[in-house]
Amino acid sequence: MLACSFLITLGSFAVLPYVSVLLHQRLGLGLGTVGAVLAVASLVQFSGGVVGAALARRIGLRATMLVALAVRTAGFAAFVPGLGSPAVAVGALFLVSCGAALYLPANKAYLVEGAKESERPKLLSASGSAFNAGIALGPPAAAPFVLTSPGVLFAGVAVLFAAVGLGHALLPPVTGPAVDPAAEGTSRTGREHTGRGHTGRGHTGREALPFVVTVLSVYVFMFFQHYLALYAVPRTSASFYGAVLMGYACLLVVAQPPLSEWIAGLAYRTAIRLGFGAMAAGMALIAAGGHPGIGAGAVLLCLGEIVLFLKNDLEALARSSAPPATVFGRQRLAAGIGAFASGVAGGQLYGVAEDMDLVPGFWLAVSLQSLVLPVLLMRVARRRGLSRETPDGRL
Structure with a gap:
C-alpha cells in the first residue's frame, strides 16, 4: 500500500502541475478559463471524498480503490487524444479528479481498518510520507518530457496507474465488520460514549x-x-x-x-x-x-x-x-x-x-x-x- 501510494503521487505529479501549461500554451485556453477549470477540478477532487466514502460502504474498500484507479487510468489515457482537443483534455482532468476523490478515503481507511488506536498515528504518517515522496519526485522526473513528448508522458502515467491497479487487486479484502454511523453508544474502538x-x-x-x-x-x-x-x-x-x-x-x-x-x-x-x-x-x-x-x-x-x-x-x-x-x-x-x-x-x-x-x-x-x-x-x-x-x- 505504501509503495502504491508513492507511485500514485509520482505519476499524478508528473502530470498535474503541468496541466495549466497544456491548457494555456498548447490548447490556447485563456488564463481565466484555465483558472476556473482548475478550481472546479480541485473542488471535485476534495469534496468528492464524501461520494468515495459512500461507495466504500456499499462495495468495500478494496473494490472502491480498484474503481478509482480504473477511472484515473482512463483519465490519464484520455490526455493523449486531449493534446489536440481542449474539450477532451478538460474531460480527462475531471476523470482524474473524480478518481482521486474516490480513492483517498478508501486508501486511508484500508490502512487503519482493524488497527489499534495507538497504531494509527504511525500508519497515517507513513502514508503521508509515501504520498509526499511522490510529490517531491514527480515534477522533476517529468520535466524533460512535458514540452517535447507529452503524449509519451501521459501514456506512461496511464500504464503506471494500470499496474498499480493490478497491485491493488492482490490486496486481501477487509474482513472487519462494518459499523453503522448512526449507531449509538459504542465507538469503533469499543469504548462507550459517556457524559x-x-x-x-x-x-x-x-x-x-x-x-x-x-x-x-x-x-x-x-x-x-x-x-x-x-x-x-x-x-x-x-x-x-x-x-x-x-x-x-x-x-x-x-x-x-x-x-x-x-x-x-x-x-x-x-x-x-x-x-x-x-x-x-x-x-x-x-x-x-x-x-x-x-x-x-x-x-x-x-x-x-x-x-x-x-x-x-x-x-x-x-x-x-x-x-x-x-x-x-x-x-x-x-x-x-x-x-x-x-x-x-x-x-x-x-x-x-x-x-x-x-x-x-x-x-x-x-x-x-x-x-x-x-x-x-x-x-x-x-x-x-x-x-x-x-x-x-x-x-
Missing part, C-alpha cells in the same frame, strides 16, 4: 470540531500553496522556488513519521495553537522576502501542516463512531471547502495587494488570519460546551 460531550448535540458538535478545524487549516495553508510562486519567483528565481517545494516535500517525508506519536499525544488545544502559530510565523517570514525569509517560512509552514493535518485526522477518527472511510470522506470535504474558500478570497486579496504595490502585506494579512481564526473558533466551541478537555487531552 454530555458524547450525546445529543454535544456528540454532533464534538465530531464537527475537527471538521471545522480542518476547513480553517486548509484555508490558511492553501494561500501558501496557491500564491507562493507568484511572490517568490520574481523576488528570487524559478530554480529557488522549485528547490523550496522539493525541500518542503522532503521535510514532510522525513519529519512526519518520527513526530507522529508526539503529535498523537498532544492535547488538541495545544496542537491547534502550535499548528496555527507555526503557520502564522511562517507567513510573516515570507512577507520579509528574500531567500532566507521564504526558506524559513516554508519550514515553519511544513511544521504547521504536519501537526494540524495529522492531528485533525486522528481526532476525527477518535470522536466518530462512523467507519474510517466515512470519516476520511468528511475530512476531504472539509479540505475542499477550505481550499475553495482560500482560492476565492486569496485571488481578490492578492490582486488588491499587487495593485497597491504592497504584496508583502498579503502575507501579513494571512498571518493575522492564522492567529485570529482559531481563537474565534475556540471561543465559539467554549460557549457551546465543546471545548472541555477529557483526561486524554481531547477537547
Whole structure:
C-alpha cells in the first residue's frame, strides 16, 4: 500500500502541475478559463471524498480503490487524444479528479481498518510520507518530457496507474465488520460514549470540531500553496522556488513519521495553537522576502501542516463512531471547502495587494488570519460546551 501510494503521487505529479501549461500554451485556453477549470477540478477532487466514502460502504474498500484507479487510468489515457482537443483534455482532468476523490478515503481507511488506536498515528504518517515522496519526485522526473513528448508522458502515467491497479487487486479484502454511523453508544474502538460531550448535540458538535478545524487549516495553508510562486519567483528565481517545494516535500517525508506519536499525544488545544502559530510565523517570514525569509517560512509552514493535518485526522477518527472511510470522506470535504474558500478570497486579496504595490502585506494579512481564526473558533466551541478537555487531552 505504501509503495502504491508513492507511485500514485509520482505519476499524478508528473502530470498535474503541468496541466495549466497544456491548457494555456498548447490548447490556447485563456488564463481565466484555465483558472476556473482548475478550481472546479480541485473542488471535485476534495469534496468528492464524501461520494468515495459512500461507495466504500456499499462495495468495500478494496473494490472502491480498484474503481478509482480504473477511472484515473482512463483519465490519464484520455490526455493523449486531449493534446489536440481542449474539450477532451478538460474531460480527462475531471476523470482524474473524480478518481482521486474516490480513492483517498478508501486508501486511508484500508490502512487503519482493524488497527489499534495507538497504531494509527504511525500508519497515517507513513502514508503521508509515501504520498509526499511522490510529490517531491514527480515534477522533476517529468520535466524533460512535458514540452517535447507529452503524449509519451501521459501514456506512461496511464500504464503506471494500470499496474498499480493490478497491485491493488492482490490486496486481501477487509474482513472487519462494518459499523453503522448512526449507531449509538459504542465507538469503533469499543469504548462507550459517556457524559454530555458524547450525546445529543454535544456528540454532533464534538465530531464537527475537527471538521471545522480542518476547513480553517486548509484555508490558511492553501494561500501558501496557491500564491507562493507568484511572490517568490520574481523576488528570487524559478530554480529557488522549485528547490523550496522539493525541500518542503522532503521535510514532510522525513519529519512526519518520527513526530507522529508526539503529535498523537498532544492535547488538541495545544496542537491547534502550535499548528496555527507555526503557520502564522511562517507567513510573516515570507512577507520579509528574500531567500532566507521564504526558506524559513516554508519550514515553519511544513511544521504547521504536519501537526494540524495529522492531528485533525486522528481526532476525527477518535470522536466518530462512523467507519474510517466515512470519516476520511468528511475530512476531504472539509479540505475542499477550505481550499475553495482560500482560492476565492486569496485571488481578490492578492490582486488588491499587487495593485497597491504592497504584496508583502498579503502575507501579513494571512498571518493575522492564522492567529485570529482559531481563537474565534475556540471561543465559539467554549460557549457551546465543546471545548472541555477529557483526561486524554481531547477537547
